[in-house]
Amino acid sequence: MDTGKKHISVVIIGLNVEESIAACISSVLDADYPGRYIEIIYVDGGSMDRSVEVARRYKKVKVIELKDPHPTPGKGRNAGLGAARHGIIQFLDADTTVHPQWLQTALPYLHDTVAAVTGRIIERHPEKNIFHIIGNMEWSISAGSRGHEFLEGPCAVFGGIVLAFKDAIIQAGAYDESLVAGEDPDISYRVRKNGWTIYRIPSNMVDHDLNMNTFGQYWKRAFRSGHAYAEIGLRYRKEKEKFFMRQLIRICLGATVPAILFVLSILLRRMSLGAVLSLMIACRPFSKIFKFRASIGSLKKAALYCAHLSFVVYPQFIGVLRYLMTSVTGIPLTNKGYIHTKKRQPAL
Numbered sequence: 518m519d520t521g522k523k524h525i526s527v528v529i530i531g532l533n534v535e536e537s538i539a540a541c542i543s544s545v546l547d548a549d550y551p552g553r554y555i556e557i558i559y560v561d562g563g564s565m566d567r568s569v570e571v572a573r574r575y576k577k578v579k580v581i582e583l584k585d586p587h588p589t590p591g592k593g594r595n596a597g598l599g600a601a602r603h604g605i606i607q608f609l610d611a612d613t614t615v616h617p618q619w620l621q622t623a624l625p626y627l628h629d630t631v632a633a634v635t636g637r638i639i640e641r642h643p644e645k646n647i648f649h650i651i652g653n654m655e656w657s658i659s660a661g662s663r664g665h666e667f668l669e670g671p672c673a674v675f676g677g678i679v680l681a682f683k684d685a686i687i688q689a690g691a692y693d694e695s696l697v698a699g700e701d702p703d704i705s706y707r708v709r710k711n712g713w714t715i716y717r718i719p720s721n722m723v724d725h726d727l728n729m730n731t732f733g734q735y736w737k738r739a740f741r742s743g744h745a746y747a748e749i750g751l752r753y754r755k756e757k758e759k760f761f762m763r764q765l766i767r768i769c770l771g772a773t774v775p776a777i778l779f780v781l782s783i784l785l786r787r788m789s790l791g792a793v794l795s796l797m798i799a800c801r802p803f804s805k806i807f808k809f810r811a812s813i814g815s816l817k818k819a820a821l822y823c824a825h826l827s828f829v830v831y832p833q834f835i836g837v838l839r840y841l842m843t844s845v846t847g848i849p850l851t852n853k854g855y856i857h858t859k860k861r862q863p864a865l
Contacts, residue, residue, distance in 0.1 A: 522551060522554055523554065523603075523605055523624060524554045524555075524556075524602075524603040524604075524605065525550070525554060525555050525556075525603055525605045525606070525607055525620065525624075525680075526555075526556050526558060526597075526601035526602060526603040526605070526606045526607070526683070527545050527555060527556065527557045527558065527606075527607045527609060527615075528558050528560065528594060528597030528598065528600075528601060528606055528607070528608050528609070529541055529542070529545075529557065529558065529559045529560070529597075529609045529610070529611055530559075530560045530562065530590060530593030530594055530597065530608075530609075530610060530611065530677075531559065531560075531561060531562070531564070531568055531593075531610065531611030531612075532561065532562040532563065532564055532568070532588055532611075533564045533565060533566045533568060534564065534566075534568045534611035534612060535564070535566040535567040535568045535570075535571050537611050537612045537726065538559065538568050538571050538572050538611045539571050539574075540614050541609060541610075541611050541612070541613060541614055541615075542557060542559070542572065542575050542578055543614075544614035544615045544617075545557055545607075545609070545615055546575075546577070547617065548615055548617050548618075548619070548620055549617045549618055549620070549621055550620040550621055552577075556577075556579070556601070556602055556603065557575070557577055557578045557579065558578070558579045558580075558581065558597045558600050558601060559572040559578050559579070559580050559581070559611075560581045560583065560593040560594070560596045560597045560600075561580065561581065561582050561583065561593075562583050562585060562588030562589075562592070562593050563582075563583055563584050563585050563586070563588050568611070569582055579600065581596050581597070581600060583596060589694055589695070589696060589697050589700065590677060590692070590696075590700050590701075591691075591692035591693050591694040591695070591696055591700040592692075592694045594608060594677075594692045594700075595691050595692050595694060598683065598686060598687070598691060598692075601683060603683070604682060604683050604684065605624075605627065605680065605681070605682060605683065606680070606681055606682075606683050606686070607620065607679075607680050608677060608678060608679050608680075608681070609677075609678055609723065610677050610678065610725075612725060612726045612728065613638075613678060613723040613724060613725045613726075614641075614723060614724045615722070615723050616636075616639075616720075616721040616722055616723060616724070618720070618721075619636065619680075619720065619721065619722050619723070620680070622636075622718070622720045623636060623680045623718065623720070623722070624680070626716050626718060627680060627681075627682065630712065630713055630714050631713070631714045631715075631716045632681055632682050632685035632686075632708050632713030632714065632715065633675050633679050633680065633681040633682070633685065633705075633708065633713070633715045633716070634679070634680045634681075634715075634716050634717075634718060635672070635675040635676065635678070635679050635680075635715065635716075635717050635718075635722065636717065636718050636719070636720045636721060636722030637656070637657065637667065637719060637720060637721045637722055638656040638676070638678065638722060638723055638724075638725050639653075639656070639721055639723070639724050639725065640652055640653035640656060640724075640725055640726075640727060641724045641725060641726045642726065642727075646729075646730065647821065648727065648729040648730070648734070648735050649727050649729065650818060650821060651821065651822060651825045652727040652729065653727075654809075654813060654818060654821075654822045655822075656725070657812065667717075667719055667812075668717070668719070669717060669718050669719050670716070670717060671714050671715065671716055671717075672715050672716070672717040673702075673705065673706075673709070673715070674701065674702045674705040674706070674715065675701060675705050675715050676701050677701050678722055678723050678725075679701075682713075685708055685711070685713050686704065686708065688711055689704055689707035689708045689710070689711055690704075690707060691704070692704050696745070696748065696749075697741065697744070698741035698742060698744055698745040699742075699744075699745025699746070699748060699749050699761075702745070702749060702760075702761065703749050703752075706749075706753065706758070706760045736832045739829045739832035739833050739836070740832045740833070740835055740836040740839070741836060742833055742836065743768055743832065743833030743834060743835065743836025743837045743839075743840075744836035744837070744839055744840045745761075745836075746761050746764050746765045746768060746833065746836075746837065747765055747836065747837040747840035747841065748840050749761045750762045750764065750765035751765070751840075751844075765837065767830070768830050768833045768834055768837060769834060769837060771798075771799075771801075771830035771834075772830045772831050772833070772834035773834070774798055775794075775795035775796070775798050775799040776795070778791050778794050778795045778798070779791050779792065779795045782794075782795075799827055800823075800827050801827070802823045802826035802827050803820075803823045803827070805823065806819050806820060806823050807819070809822055809823065
């Protein structure tokens with residue numbers, strides 16, 4: 518299929534990304550797509566390092582500095598959306614590098630009612646530590662329609678890396694700038710609600726550097742995802758699809774039921790039975806270990822991923838509680854601690 522050499526606006530967002538922004542921009546310039554049909558926009562959320570300086574070295578790159586005390590991904594993407602001159606946009610995060618063939622491969626699928634095309638994210642350092650091993654599996658496993666395989670076809674959501682029609686994003690109301698996490702599923706839902714389709718293809722889209730080295734980073738990422746599930750799930754709770762409500766319920770039950778059963782077993786003096794039931798429920802993800810092994814090819818890694826699924830509901834549940842506190846007190850979750858460090862934090 519001929520792409521018709523369509524013009525594309527590549528919108529890159531970043532914050533304190535001096536170590537990665539050059540590679541990201543270079544990957545776009547080196548992509549197997551005529552450079553004269555591409556414009557590149559880098560939106561900086563208020564970096565304290567040399568990110569802007571590095572980006573300005575590229576004459577073809579338009580740099581937008583938000584200088585926002587509370588940056589969010591939505592603010593960055595909307596700024597790029599507004600500055601884009603073309604009707605097709607490739608959104609990127611600065612810690613990614615686009616696969617050389619991605620634009621050529623994905624463009625033919627972007628037509629008619631297909632508003633967005635997404636593909637595979639490959640972790641750049643998949644064996645760096647257990648957090649990267651889990652992250653690399655998560656890119657492929659959780660993207661599957663049945664939770665364990667990456668299939669081509671329509672899907673419910675796209676992430677921060679996506680090729681999309683500009684008009685489809687605008688018609689849906691653009692990105693929610695108040696969300697510190699979950700802005701991509703949120704706009705995905707609104708795009709689909711307008712009658713558009715999101716399409717996934719099993720082709721390499723980008724390489725990504727999770728850059729996660731500590732348990733604290735892992736906890737923070739899970740906490741933010743729980744916050745997002747709560748905020749978005751409750752936002753759409755009255756709509757037919759009840760988007761994210763199933764995930765929200767899963768988190769709440771997964772984090773509380775084992776503890777409730779154990780407490781009841783103590784009160785009823787049936788501690789052994791309670792401990793067994795609590796453990797069975799807490800370790801329920803292990804029932805999928807062989808499905809995950811079939812996808813991953815390693816029983817050890819499948820077991821690690823199941824352990825992750827068993828544990829991650831706890832920081833996610835704390836994130837849910839934090840959102841509920843926000844709803845009551847009006848004190849929002851912000852990126853205040855995020856913008857005052859030069860260390861890059863992983864995105865949701």
